[in-house]
Amino acid sequence: MMDWGLFLWGGLVTTPMMGGLWCAYHWYHRNAGLADVGFCIGFGLVSLGLGLLAGGEVTHRIVIACLGAGYGFRLGLYIFYARILNATEDPRYQLIRDKIGPKAEWWMFMYFMGQALAIAVFSVPLLVLMANPESTWNWWELAGVCVWFIGVGGETISDYQLMRFRRHAYNQGKTCREGLWRYSRHPNYFFEGVHWCSYVIMSVGLPNAWLTLVGPILMIGALLKVSGIPFAEAQALVSRGDDYREYQRTTNAFIPWFPKEVKR
Structure with missing residues (x-):
């Protein structure tokens, strides 16, 4: 209890x-x-x-x-x-x-x-x-632990790739399209959401399991609509201009997927 x-x-x-x-x-x-x-x-x-x-x-x-x-x-x-x-x-x-x-x-x-x-x-x-x-431990719990490692591991990789990109002066004013950033404009946010979903999976069959939804609902909602993507995108447009607009046209904002081809 x-x-x-x-x-x-x-x-x-x-x-x-x-x-x-x-x-x-x-x-x-x-x-x-x-x-x-x-x-x-x-x-x-x-x-x-x-x-x-x-x-x-x-x-x-x-x-x-x-x-x-x-x-x-x-x-x-x-x-x-x-x-x-x-x-x-x-x-x-x-x-x-x-x-x-x-x-x-x-x-x-x-x-x-x-x-x-x-x-x-x-x-x-x-x-x-x-x-x-x-x-x-039941299978739902073990599956949730696996999803936790995917979420935290993916976020760690995303953070490292972006930090490595920004470390080089010649990338200033450019948009990172390396690694996971080729498939999502915010892969770190996506895997942050995956991490919070792992607790929901682990809770299947437990009393009060519905309360675990507070994590992904609040975090993903904030990232998509409040303090995450809206502010990050607005700042990126100011600092990177047309390069970031091109990135927006070709790359999903949140869920990783293959880049789109833009007809010129």
Whole structure:
């Protein structure tokens, strides 16, 4: 049975961390990408904590905790390296501050605090899986673990390919079409969605399995309609112009597929 007290615990323990990161952003680093790092690292830490505190069978708790932590720490370290240490602030946040104006700092504070709530919400699929009292693993769970590796592995490959492309000065102003980026304009987002779907597959047959849908619905919805593709595409059109328009005409935005041939 799920312990909803652990849901509240996840949000409470990460609130001070996000507050500290906001202070680092506000007074020192001026890079709102720290909020994304905080979400990922916080999710990883909460995953490990839930593995210790949840009441389900121990093997399930350990495996699910490791999956959640592996996803969170991997992505958090990548964002920290690629967008904090070795890059300027994500243009999405610069655009938001320009639009909001004088109230931008208050909005940023609320955004950082909202990440603590987001960690709690996205931990719900893990709570469902960790409540499993059975010691044996069924085929749905094993299939879900395989999908998890596809999702996290595909996102890792996508991130590495893009980082390698951007590392070379002669690619400045150009669009990455290497590897997975040949088949999707946002393969990292696609595999992020695959990762969240893995928990849904693992939950088949469990009580409260429907609650695992919160992960893919919220994450894929945000990536497609809110903070992911819309902002990324708008910025790409500004920085890469006609080259990116050509990329849009030939390449799927989300689901990988073979590029289209454009008649001239």
